[in-house]
Amino acid sequence: MSVASVHLEADAYLVCLTHALSTEREEVMGLLIGEVDEKRVSRISAVIILRRSDKQADRVEISPEQLSDASTKAEQLAHQLQRPMRVLGWYHSHPHITVWPSHVDVRTQAMYQMMDTGFIGLIFSVFNEDKNTKVNRVQLTCFQSVEVTSHYGSTDYERVEVPVHIAPSTAISRACLESIIKLPRILSQEEEDAYEQTTQNSLDLITQIHNASVFTKSECHIMEVMGGPLLQSLENRLAVNSVKIAQLHKQKELLVEKLKHF
Ligand code: ZN
Numbered sequence: 001m002s003v004a005s006v007h008l009e010a011d012a013y014l015v016c017l018t019h020a021l022s023t024e025r026e027e028v029m030g031l032l033i034g035e036v037d038e039k040r041v042s043r044i045s046a047v048i049i050l051r052r053s054d055k056q057a058d059r060v061e062i063s064p065e066q067l068s069d070a071s072t073k074a075e076q077l078a079h080q081l082q083r084p085m086r087v088l089g090w091y092h093s094h095p096h097i098t099v100w101p102s103h104v105d106v107r108t109q110a111m112y113q114m115m116d117t118g119f120i121g122l123i124f125s126v127f128n129e130d131k132n133t134k135v136n137r138v139q140l141t142c143f144q145s146v147e148v149t150s151h152y153g154s155t156d157y158e159r160v161e162v163p164v165h166i167a168p169s170t171a172i173s174r175a176c177l178e179s180i181i182k183l184p185r186i187l188s189q190e191e192e193d194a195y196e197q198t199t200q201n202s203l204d205l206i207t208q209i210h211n212a213s214v215f216t217k218s219e220c221h222i223m224e225v226m227g228g229p230l231l232q233s234l235e236n237r238l239a240v241n242s243v244k245i246a247q248l249h250k251q252k253e254l255l256v257e258k259l260k261h262f
């Protein structure tokens with residue numbers, strides 16, 4: 001059954017966006033988890049960040065193993081939250097290019113819909129400069145594919161836009177927090193995989209040293225642009241939460257005092 005609209009919880013949006021902004025060189029991707037209500041609204045409340053086995057600037061693919069692992073994770077979440085959670089779709093980033101899905105994206109989407117007609121695709125366009133204002137902007141689109149017949153009678157697919165709303169929330173759920181703190185680790189594992197591939201060949205010493213330096217530099221970059229700021233923002237949230245807790249305690253004391261006078 002097709003989807004009426006998509007509600008993306010703010011903390012799930014935060015995970016996707018942080019992931020999309022982690023690199024401007026290649027596309028990144030992940031899976032969306034949540035539940036569908038009786039009005040055919042897909043409510044996305046958790047995200048699985050996928051590790052890329054093969055880094056290519058303009059190609060993203062989900063392996064069957066990744067899909068089945070995601071389903072298992074969704075089942076665990078369903079059990080924890082006592083809600084019917086499942087994999088609802090996928091997301092990927094478009095660094096430096098328009099938000100609209102490519103022909104390959106539309107065909108890939110159609111393939112996923114063959115397994116699940118309600119499957120949706122999100123695209124985050126990042127590092128995309130507005131030509132007039134010269135400001136970097138983030139754009140988000142949600143789409144599904146429909147089959148169309150061309151003039152020559154052959155079958156093709158077209159994009160259909162699905163309305164997407166970001167549902168406000170002030171807290172980060174446990175599932176989203178776990179995904180976001182895993183991100184630096186996943187990025188670093190990708191770098192480790194890439195480096196490991198170079199050590200399998202017998203290379204001369206200078207090239208070996210060069211590759212090792214590139215690896216070290218990438219690891220430092222992840223710490224600088226991802227690990228550090230993430231830690232800082234979580235510490236900031238913790239500080240804000242501590243202040244809120246102290247205020248609530250004070251209010252509680254006042255209320256207890258008032259009750260005593262009754
Ligand atoms: Zn794409």
